[in-house]
Structure formats: structure tokens, C-alpha cells
Amino acid sequence: MKKILLFIAFYSIIASGQTLDTIKKIEIYYGNGAQCFPIDGIYAKSEKFVYEKISNGSFELAKYYKFWKTSKNNATVFSNDSSITNLNKKCDNKVLLELINNLNTDNQNFSYSFLKQKIDKPSRHRIKKIGREMDMFFILKCDGIFDCENRNDVIDSIQKFNRFDEYVSTMNLTNNQIRVIGSFDYARITITSQNNITSYDFLFNNNIIGQPLIKYYNRNYLNVYCYVNLVVNEKIRELIFHNTITNKAFNLKKITDSYVRWYLEH
Secondary structure, eight states: OHHHHHHHHHHHHHSSSSSSGEEEEEEEEEEEEEEESOOSEEEEEEEEEEEEETOOOOTOOOOEEEEEEETTTTTEEHHHHHEOOOOEOOOHHHHHHOOOOTTTTTOOSSHHHHHHHTTTTHHHHHHHHHHTTOOGGTTTOOSSSSSSHHHHHHOOOOOTTTTTTHHHHTTTOOSSSOOOEEEEEEEEEEEEEOEEEEEEEETTTTTTTTTTTEEEEEEETTEEEEEEEEEEHHHHHHSTTTTTHHHHHTTTTTHHHHEEEHHHHH
């Protein structure tokens, strides 16, 4: 029995990157919008999920916040609004622990071998639609001037995800991340424990899925650790409501359209 308890305690420490007993609260925040020169209407929105430890040592989804900013009268009148829902809803603690484990693990799994079962093959219609949106339809057009065989080769190549590793290599997945001024599109997971606050940032302005995650302690932005782990995106989506902007932001399926756009440009 002692060996079993020792194993459980050891696993808990390894899985979380910190002692689970010391964690008090876990917050998942995501928001996007404009910071300068907003247009009339809702120009920024965000939400936050707050998980708190309860008496038996497990966690529950305690609160759900929504925030939005509105501009009126040709951006001369502004308002900040919010809502809070007290949920005290039981959550899947196994998934929560798996999230914490992966937040502290560098997997470097942004690759086709990892994603091939998770992303959808783009249809011919979807590829053509993206081409029109990008004003790149001439690559996919087929008439007396353009070669239909070449058009079909391009579409077939995209549907096979050819050059996917080259697409990934063009992304900035280093610790030298750019923070955009004038707009924002980012997520932050904050873990509050007895001894410190550990934060993990995801900058969606830099790429479609917010990787690499940026880890730092006690709001010290000058000392950060950056690494890639797409399992984090999956675990976040398992935890939170499906019809939320956070769930959509972390959806790995968005990679397909991003890849198609990159291929047509290159």
C-alpha cells in the first residue's frame, strides 16, 4: 500500500511540474480585438474560466466570465461590459491534470506525423474558395489559357499536404515572439499556488494556433521559457465549453486553411 501511495504522489509531482497539493486556482483566459481606432460596435471580446480546488482536493469549474468592449457614435463613446456566471460545476480532473502535465512538457510535435489524424483534408471546393478570397484564383483557374493539368496537380498536392514541413518551418516557434500593438489575440493560463504564480501565454497573432507556449513565473516577463506542445490545445478544448471563442481559438483544424493559404502564396 505504501508503494502505491508513493507512486501516486510521485506521478502527481511529475505530471504537473509542481506539487498538486499546493495549487489553489487555475484560470484559462482568451481574448481578441482592437486596441486602437475601433469601429462602432463590439470591437474586443474575451472570456475566462476559473477552476478552484474544493474540500476533497479535486477541482471544479467555479466561474465563467465574459468581457466585451463597445464603441458608439463614430468611436467617441466607449463602454466596458462583463458578465459572470457562478457554476461550481464538477470538471474532469484527469483531463485537468493532463493539461498541467503537457503545459510543462516540450513535445515539439508541430508536424504532419502528429497532426495527420487531427486535421481535415481540404476539399477541392474549399481550396478554390480560399484561392478566390486571396485573389490567387488564377493558380487554380482552368480555361483556354491556363493548364488544367497544372491546376489539378496543385490541388492534389495540397490535399496530400505536400510541403507541410516546409510550411511549419516558416513559422516563428522560438522564444523571440512578437507582441503586436494595436490589436490583441492571445490566451493565458495562470496557475496560482502557495509559493508562486506560473503563467503560460499563447500569441495567436503570430500563428493560427498560438504556439509556442510561453512560460514564466510571478509575472517576470524577462525570464521566459518557450516550447511547443499541441496536446495542450486538445486538452484545453476537452475542458471548456464547445460554443466559446476559447474553444475555437485552440482548434487544431484551423491549421488546414492556414496551410492552404501558405501553399498558394508559395
